[in-house]
Amino acid sequence: MMNWENRCNQALAVVKRSVSPARYLHIEGVVQTAMILATRYSLDPMAIRMAAILHDRTKELPKPQQLKLLEEVKPDLMTLKSPALWHAKTAHYLAIHEFQLSEEWAEPIRWHTTGRENMSLSDMVLYVADQIEPGREFYDPKDMELAQNNIYAAMKKILQAKLMFTMQKGQPLHQDSLACWNWLCTSSPRVYEA
Ligand SMILES: [Fe+2]
Ligand SMILES: [Fe+2]
Numbered sequence: 057m058m059n060w061e062n063r064c065n066q067a068l069a070v071v072k073r074s075v076s077p078a079r080y081l082h083i084e085g086v087v088q089t090a091m092i093l094a095t096r097y098s099l100d101p102m103a104i105r106m107a108a109i110l111h112d113r114t115k116e117l118p119k120p121q122q123l124k125l126l127e128e129v130k131p132d133l134m135t136l137k138s139p140a141l142w143h144a145k146t147a148h149y150l151a152i153h154e155f156q157l158s159e160e161w162a163e164p165i166r167w168h169t170t171g172r173e174n175m176s177l178s179d180m181v182l183y184v185a186d187q188i189e190p191g192r193e194f195y196d197p198k199d200m201e202l203a204q205n206n207i208y209a210a211m212k213k214i215l216q217a218k219l220m221f222t223m224q225k226g227q228p229l230h231q232d233s234l235a236c237w238n239w240l241c242t243s244s245p246r247v248y249e250a
Contacts, residue, residue, distance in 0.1 A: 060102045067109045067155055075116045083112055085189030086182075089200070093181040096204050103161040107182050110151045111165045115143040125149055134230050135170075141230065144169040171215055171236035174243075180211045187214045212240045 072080050087108040094104040114122060125146035126136070135141045148166035151157040164182035167175060171183055184207060188199040203210035215237055222229055 060106070063155065064102070064105055064109060067106060070154075071109060071113055074113060079112060079116060082189065082191050083109065085191040086111065086185050089189045090181055090185035092200075093185055093203055093207070094178075097177050097181060097207060099178050099181060100161075104164075104178060104181060106155070106157055106161060107151070107164045107178070108185065110147055110155060110157070110162075111168050111182060111186065112143060112147065113150055114146040117143075117146075122146060132231075134228065138228075138230065141169050167232070170230045170232040171211070172232045173235040173239040175211070175236065175239075177207065180207045184210045184214060187218075208240060212237075215240065 071083060075083070087105060090104050090108040091101060093099075094101050114125060117125075122139075122142055126142060129145045129149050131142070131145050135145060144166055148162050151162040151165050152159065163176065164179045167179045168182050168186050172179070175183070184203050188195070188203060188210070199210065199213075202213065215233065219229055219233060219237060
């Protein structure tokens with residue numbers, strides 16, 4: 057039987073050594089925010105906690121190491137051309153191979169930069185928590201309220217801002233983000249009711 061409390065502490069220690077103090081603070085903020093949302097949406101708290109701890113595990117690794125991990129991941133072409141997206145795929149890979157997370161537990165890490173069509177509640181909780189944690193310079197407590205009232209609406213608001221920002225910079229939009237946007241705009245159930 058795996059002791060997940062110890063696993064969390066091990067993961068935190070590894071992450072602390074792999075990222076800057078500022079990024080570590082961000083990760084602590086994401087963990088805290090994601091845990092509140094996990095309770096709100098009746099998700100497995102330990103699964104969300106591990107995913108939140110590990111979501112930026114590879115973000116500050118030296119480039120050669122990132123590229124080596126990418127070879128294992130074999131991402132799509134658009135991801136390959138967008139270094140900002142690499143760490144979601146490589147951190148997902150390490151969560152499984154370094155920390156023995158199940159596919160299910162690791163999945164939110166994989167989608168935390170692009171989103172995707174048919175996101176699970178866990179996927180959305182990590183995606184949203186990553187963007188609205190208290191350490192963000194554009195932190196707004198109203199976003200947390202929205203996330204607690206309707207995670208789909210929070211997801212849509214954040215993704216919209218990200219897509220517009222990316223377009224304003226003249227950069228391409230990843231197909232998974234576009235699929236996510238269309239899914240949020242057109243599919244039911246986009247309103248989560250307790
Ligand atoms: Fe990230
Ligand atoms: Fe993050």
